[in-house]
Amino acid sequence: MSPTPLTLTDTRTVTPEGVHEGWVHLENGRVAELGTGEPPRGAVHDAGGRWVAPGLVDTHVHGGAGHGFPDADPEGARAVTAFNRSQGVTSMVGGLVAASPEDTLHQVSVLADLCDEGELAGIYLEGPFIARQRCGAHDPELLRDPDTAEFDRWLEAGRGHVRMITVAPELPGALELIRAAASSGVVPAVGHTEATYEETVAAFDAGATVATHLYNAMRPLGHRDPGPIAAALGDGRVSVELILDLVHVHPGAAQVVLDAVGPGRLSLVTDAMNATGLGDGEYTLGGLRVRVSGGEARVVETGSIASSTIVLPQAVRNAVDHLGMTVPDAVRSASSVPAAAVGLPGVGRVEPGAPADLVVLDEGLAVAEVVHRGAFVG
Structure with a gap:
């Protein structure tokens, strides 16, 4: 009706x-x-x-309100989308983390059903084809080299709803996987990587068009070793994700990104986990224990920074208050820009x-x- x-x-x-x-x-x-x-x-x-x-569009989010998309629990996933919708995020791409081949296939299948229902706008695979050295809050024991046969099984289970996958370009088979994803209509992203500048450029030339949460979980920027950060900032084909919670990235470093890419290539995301909306405490993400203190989430065993605990409107406010963005530009960076980056035509626009x-x-x-x-x- x-x-x-x-x-x-x-x-x-x-x-x-x-x-x-x-x-x-x-x-x-x-x-x-x-x-x-x-x-x-x-x-x-x-x-x-x-x-x-326009309703905001979060293309990199793993959970909230006590539930996570990797749990593959339909009711829990609906609780995540309902919570975000009440906060102004009307479109979400459900983010998965590294898991076993069997678990990943099951997770993709469950989220595809939710996409069919209109609860989700797509599926995002942040692992498992990422670098151990830059695994962040992913279980390193579950990481593996890119495998197009496994990717094809995800595509079949996803029934056209797999939107994006993050790949570390330096891994064996990475460029082949990136080409396969791009040719299948899935957006390849570069992230969780030790790639050199040259390896990253090769990934963009192969079809990658997104940089996953720039700065975080990637080889740092050096003036003689520019790595993936400089490659992404300098390539007009690439949308650059930024977690603007003022924890993952200092406002000064975020300003460098904005000055380099402008609002048209800046994609504000949350990378939010199940603790979002609940406060401090201990939670799990992809099987790893994560402790949230003062809104900052870190892996208990390693101390690595984990997902954020913000909802996307907070990133918009931070962009205006700390980067001096205009309200329209900040809004577009949290709506039409990310929607276009993952191939959602008409979404995030009035x-x-x-x-x-x-x-x-x-x-x-x-x-x-x-x-x-x-x-x-x-």
Whole structure:
């Protein structure tokens, strides 16, 4: 059953072209029209001159509200999406971490069902084809060299919903895997890697178009050994993920990224784990124990920084407050840019024909109201 037509009036709406001041009309779960003056007949909601943004799009998230996508629990996954939706994140790509071949296949199959339901916008595989030296919060015993046969099994189980996979370019078979992914419509990303600058450029030439959470879990930037960071910053084909929780990346280093790539290539992500929304304590991620203290998550055994505990609107606020981004640019970096990076056409945009997913932000950029598929959430 389609939601009742709804018009939001007196808005400052972030659109692909700029900021539209006027009304936004929603019908049949889609954006029908933007205009000024007298709004269409029907239900009207006064936004009071506040920002109206497209529903945010998190393309790198592992869990929240006490549940994780790697758990392969449908009800738990729905709890993650419901929690994020209430916070203004209306589209999510479910992130998996390194697991055994059997477990990975099962996880992909379960998440594919949720994609069929419309709960998820796709599936993201952050492991297992990543470097042991840069494994971060992945179990090093579960990592393995790229295998196109295993990848093909994921594709079959995913039924067209596998959106992205992170690969360390220096591993044996990595370039072959990257080419296979790109030719299958799956976005190859470079991350969790010890790759040199030259190896990273080769990966981009082979079809990789995303840099996974830049700076974190990768060979650091050196003036004689620039590595993957410089390769990603300098390549206009590449969208650069940034975890802007002020823990994973210092604002000064984040500013370097923004200055190099601009808002059009900056993809804000959370990399959030199941502790998000719950507070400090001990949790698990991919079988590893993770302790959260003061909102900062670290692997108990190694001390390595783990996933974040923020929801995407916090990254938008941090981008405005700490990087000086305009509200429209920060919003696009958390909506249309990541959506385009993983091949979700029309998602994260407010324009006729796009999904009727909107977020109303107050002057402090806190989420005031959320519209999902044309109806208010909560």
